[in-house]
Amino acid sequence: MSQEFNSEKAPEPVGLYPHARKVGDLLFLSGVGPRERNTKKIPGVTLGENGEIVAYDIEEQCRSVFKNVRLILEASGSSWDKLVDVTVFLTNMKDDFATYNKIYAEYFADNQPCRTTVEINCLPTPIAIELKCVATL
Template structure:
């Protein structure tokens, strides 16, 4: 488990695109940096098609949702924290109008048992050619109860 104030760099999640850790523990909380659907070791994004200039020509939000949730799980597991310890999720979508219904359906599959607080916002773009990014906070070192 991540120790107090420890920075975590996952061996499974995609490499950060800047100088920041995948996660950092502060007290009984684990803060995850923004996590996207890219695959570790490449710039590949599941379901994304790019033109010669690197602009997105098509994407599959369903594939990206599954990939981003898997990447969050990788970071949590390497920190010794369970999926059910998530207490807050902020979601950034680049196309709320077209993608929200699909994202919301898939989100419900992953969070049917644990239901963290959630905020979803639309942004004009993200740092890589992705359509979704998650910012998460998990509780650590305490028993998690459900009501």
């Protein structure tokens, strides 16, 4: 038996999936990026005329992603301190890892879930970071 959750504050999913799904005592979050709800604005991203990324600020994107994860956790009956596993997708490990790792350490100083960080070629929207999380309820 499972239950789906969607946050009224986090950005809308870009496909046919919920923000999170509860299975037993675990909460599985779909991929979460830095977009803002009800807008095309992506914090930390400057787009060109053709929608291509002209510039981005990985620190601003990290903070926005972490905010969105927190919103989904809270809407689903969990919380930041109950995260147990985080998978991070970066589109530019070479240039962004140090900044991302510094911001990550700020947000996870008290709770240190398991973590995997991988570099990928691109994400479905013009963003540089996405998180996939598992939490307890």
